[in-house]
Amino acid sequence: MKISQLSYVLLSVSLVLLLAGCSGANSGGKSSAPSASADPAAGEKKTPVTFTYFNAAVAGKDANTNETVLGKLLEDQTGVNFKMEYLVGDLNTKLGVMIAGGDLPDVVVPDSGIDKMLDAKAFIPLNDLLDQYAPNLKKLYGPYWDQMASEDGNIYVIPFAASNGFVPDMYQPGAFYIQQGVLKEFGYPKIQTLDEYFDLIKKYKEKYPQIDGGDTIGFETLTDDWRFFTLTNPAPNLNGLPNEGEVFVDMETKKAAVTGDKDFMKRWLQKLNEANSEGLLDKESLVAKYDQYIAKLSSGRVLGFFDYGWQIVPAVQNLVQAGNDDRNFIGFPLVFEKGTKDQYLDPPTFVTNRGIGITTRAKDPARIIQYFDNMVKEENQKLLFWGEQGKTYEVDDKGRFYRTEEQIAQIQNPEFQQSYGFSYFSYYWPMGAGLFEDGNAYFPDRQPEVVEKSYTEGDKRILEAYGLKVFTDVYSPPDERKWYPVWSANKQQGSKEQLFEQKKMDLQRKWFPKLILAAPDKFDAMWGDYVADFNKLDVKAYEDWANSVVQDRLAGKKR
Known part of the structure; x- marks a missing residue:
């Protein structure tokens, strides 16, 4: 599968929550099903106003939305501008300081710190x-x-991607x-297993110990915060399982069990231990910060790593701008054993434990919710993801959206992405997903x-070599899992889970x-010590909770 420049420029693959807020006072009220109401857009006030927006989920360049083309168009519609700030440093520390000092922005994207914000009652209900x-x-x-409703009946969280198909x-x-x-060096071999992958990396590193004057790095990993x-996450994936978080769920029994002490976790770590002993693993990556990791990937010296497309956007952009296809990456859904059906692709899902919230310090929550509501009009969703017809996309005689090579080249430029607004509006705001009513995809990627025109010459060579039309053709389709993913279930701060x-x-x-860096002959004994420590945790209580999530979701209940 491909990590083309366009895929990361426009949108990541995973889904998160969106929180929005209530009126100036903390008005509650129980959740009710959607009812028809008049669109207030025609009468909404247009007096210019600037709200503050803090995104703790991702690094970015601080800016005002109205300094971008897309943000200015939305400001012309609503009179609203957002001053955007992005996370620097530790997420929990930053949110803790905000909460303790009461110095809250109008809007916060707390990412994994959502429970901290909710427990502090820093967000207002939306109903x-x-x-x-x-x-x-x-x-x-x-x-x-x-x-979408919490236990008290109020809606605090509106997930980002409400999928229509x-x-x-x-x-x-x-x-x-x-x-x-x-891949090119060795004639584009078919890679299915983890062993084949590392064997290829080892051969290349031995043949080319240096790249562009620096030491070749066989394998990089990421452990920051x-x-x-x-x-x-790779351990269950390698065993043919999807990413459910701390558990996996048996497809036949529908029973959940933790992953942390299973043989497939041991096998994955033992492979990293072997890679380290052979000089293939970058030891520094076990303690490196995210920006250091991105710098390593951007250097062109890293041969392989496991990650998600949305996490490596900056590195991909840097490599694309460097213009050497050989240094860019593609990915494969590897498994331990041939014949195992991979499950890397997520089935359709609705994630409810991430989002954007309107805080108790917001100056005008009604104005903010009107802005969000205006964003998700279909014409504005097309604007935010596709841009302007004739400038960033075209429409053929069948009504299909596409981009010219010149438009694709323009959008590949990180400076254009920022100035136009794609890099700010492609995620972490209210949004849909799937298909528009006219059959075009929400996301250009x-x-x-669009995809066919975005491929570089190197991409096309690989597609031809592997007999693929698009790079995801090497992935198995996802199995239906009505409970998926367990990791998205809400957990109260301080709860057992x-x-x-x-x-x-x-x-x-x-x-x-320690296990990865240990002498290989010490690994088994150390793994036994780790498992002993792991089993001192309340594993049963966690599995009981996970199983309750699975059963509730099978029954159609919110968790």
Whole structure:
């Protein structure tokens, strides 16, 4: 599967929550099903106003939305501008300081710190404002309405991607990435297993110990802060399982079990241990920060790594601008054993534990919710994802959206993405997904007419060599899992399941680097010590909770 420049320029693959807010006072009210109401857009006030927006989910360049083309168009419609600030440093520390000091922006995207914000009652409920001002939000999220209310009946979270139809991802979510030049060097071999992957990397590193004057890095990993899942998630994937978080669910029994002490986790870590002993693993990556990781990938010296497309956007952009296809990456859904059906592609899902919230310090929550509601009008969704017809996309005589090679080249430029606004509006705001009413894809990177034109010459060589039309043709289709993903279930701060996850992560942060860097003949004994420590955690209580999530979702209940 491909990590073409366009896929990361426009949109990531994974889904998160959107929180929006209520009126100036903390008005509550129970959740109700969507009802028809008049669109207030025609009468809404246009007096210019600037709100503050903090995004704790991703690094970015601070800016005002009205400094971008898209943001200015939305300001012309609504009179609203957002001053955007992005996370620098530790997420929980930043949110903790905001909460303790009461210095809250108008709008916050808290990412994994959502429980911290909710427990502090830093967000206001949405119910009354949704009823009064948000007909477009209610229409878009109508199919998911019953899943959006919290235990008190209030809606605090509106998930980002309310999907209207499933559109296959033509790029990859999670994947084992490898340099195109490695594949070309050895005649584009078919890679299915982890062993084949590392064997190829080893051969190339031995043949080319240096790249562009620097030491060749065989394999890079990422463990920084909340991104530690990048190290742990490959284990179930390699065993033919999807990413459910801390558990996997048996397809026949529908029973959940933790992943942390299973043989497939051991096998994955033992492979990294072997790679380290052979000089293929970059030891520094076990302690590196995210920006250092991106710098390594951007250097062109890294041969392989596991990651998700949305996490490596900056590196991909840097490599694309460098113009050497051999140094860019493509990914494969590897498994331990040939014949195992991979499950890297996510089935259609609705994630409810991430989002954007309007805080208790917001100056005018009604105005903010009106702005969000205006964003999700279909014509504005097309604007935010596709841009302007005749400038950033075209329409053929059948009504299909496409982009010319010149438009694609323009959008590949990171400076254009920022100035136009694609890099700011392609995620972390209210949004739909899937298909528009006219059959075009919401996201250009899922529109075949765009994808085919976005391929570089190196991409085309690989497609031809592997007999593929698009790179995701190497992925198996996802199996239906009505409970998927378990990791998205809401957990209260201080609950047994939340404490288990924190203690488990602390334990793995302690043990996994030791296991990876250990002498190979010490690995088995150390794994036994780790498992003994792992089993001191309240595994049963966590599995009981996970199984309750699975059963509730099978029964159609919100979790």
